[in-house]
Amino acid sequence: xxxxxxxxxxxxxxxxxxxxxVIDMETSSIKPGMILIDIEAAAINPSHLLTLSGGxxxxxxxxxxxxxxxxxxxxxxxxxxxxxxVGERVMIPPYTGTWxxxxxxxxxxxxxxxxxxxxxxxxxxxxxxxxxxxxxxxxVIKLDVGDWIIQNASNSAVGQYVMQLANIYGLKTVNIVRxxxxxxxxxxxxxxxxxxxxxxxxxxxxxxxKGSPIKLGIDAVAGDAxxxxxxxxxxxxxxxNYGLLSGExxxxxxxxxxxxxxSLTGVWLTMWLRGRGSTQEQRQSVYxxxxxxxxxxxxxxxxxxxxxxxxxxxxxxxxxxxxxxKIVLLPNN
Numbered sequence: 045x046x047x048x049x050x051x052x053x054x055x056x057x058x059x060x061x062x063x064x065x066v067i068d069m070e071t072s073s074i075k076p077g078m079i080l081i082d083i084e085a086a087a088i089n090p091s092h093l094l095t096l097s098g099g100x101x102x103x104x105x106x107x108x109x110x111x112x113x114x115x116x117x118x119x120x121x122x123x124x125x126x127x128x129x130v131g132e133r134v135m136i137p138p139y140t141g142t143w144x145x146x147x148x149x150x151x152x153x154x155x156x157x158x159x160x161x162x163x164x165x166x167x168x169x170x171x172x173x174x175x176x177x178x179x180x181x182x183x184v185i186k187l188d189v190g191d192w193i194i195q196n197a198s199n200s201a202v203g204q205y206v207m208q209l210a211n212i213y214g215l216k217t218v219n220i221v222r223x224x225x226x227x228x229x230x231x232x233x234x235x236x237x238x239x240x241x242x243x244x245x246x247x248x249x250x251x252x253x254k255g256s257p258i259k260l261g262i263d264a265v266a267g268d269a270x271x272x273x274x275x276x277x278x279x280x281x282x283x284x285n286y287g288l289l290s291g292e293x294x295x296x297x298x299x300x301x302x303x304x305x306x307s308l309t310g311v312w313l314t315m316w317l318r319g320r321g322s323t324q325e326q327r328q329s330v331y332x333x334x335x336x337x338x339x340x341x342x343x344x345x346x347x348x349x350x351x352x353x354x355x356x357x358x359x360x361x362x363x364x365x366x367x368x369x370k371i372v373l374l375p376n377n
Contacts, residue, residue: 051144057098085168086114109141113171267292
């Protein structure tokens with residue numbers, strides 16, 4: 045008989061805070077090639093909430109454990125494991141189901157380690173948002189040092205990472221938010237300009253950038269916000285959409301598509317992780333680059349609150365509200 049540990053489970057989709065429940069899950073015996081990880085921290089991301097509601101692009105078979113990323117300490121290794129050791133801190137393999145105290149995974153799927161010192165909460169958020177920011181800046185169009193980009197939802201975790209990465213890469217950012225109060229966050233994230241979205245956005249962007257051409261718009265909101273980004277782009281510009289916070293389809297005028305050659309493309313981390321446009325070696329290289337920025341503090345996301353597993357319903361409710369930072373689970377607290 046193994047030990048019983050707490051885990052969050054959902055057996056149906058619906059209102060996220062209503063479908064999650066805490067269960068006692070028996071840890072399976074550690075078979076050859078497997079390892080047991082104590083999970084230190086796991087974030088609650090918008091994609092997780094979409095999964096709980098049944099609206100994400102890939103849905104698991106139910107019942108399932110939510111959570112796609114996290115950080116943990118190797119507690120036990122199975123026979124034949126040589127690439128990791130007990131006591132090492134590792135990134136949990138993507139889409140393991142991390143809202144639990146312990147996880148058993150294949151050792152061969154561990155490809156990123158972290159030092160034992162440092163903040164596990166920041167490390168726990170490396171799997172999804174930082175590489176999404178990297179893809180938005182590195183895989184959509186070629187950007188040169190000094191180029192301007194514009195993004196909305198800039199106060200989100202991805203938005204913060206975009207600003208920080210852009211600063212590292214020598215790019216300049218116009219950062220759009222939907223309400224007051226984010227100037228300090230944008231400044232702390234090394235963003236250049238912070239503006240509140242609105243119908244006159246184009247005029248204010250032109251004034252703030254002194255008419256500098258903008259090649260790339262990064263869209264997490266969709267709806268009419270997509271069009272407002274397009275208004276700010278130069279001819280032949282590109283909008284990269286990675287979210288739909290408005291819940292509405294992207295709006296883009298045929299005049300922009302036809303006469304100004306504005307293009308709209310999608311960026312989805314899941315497909316990149318599954319090999320669309322990438323190899324395992326390339327993905328590892330990206331994660332190793334991002335890991336160094338997180339370790340040295342050049343990349344970080346603001347955290348508003350942490351919860352333990354027994355507080356999961358409150359944690360999910362909090363994650364669904366307007367926030368100024370991430371909600372993170374500490375399963376073993």
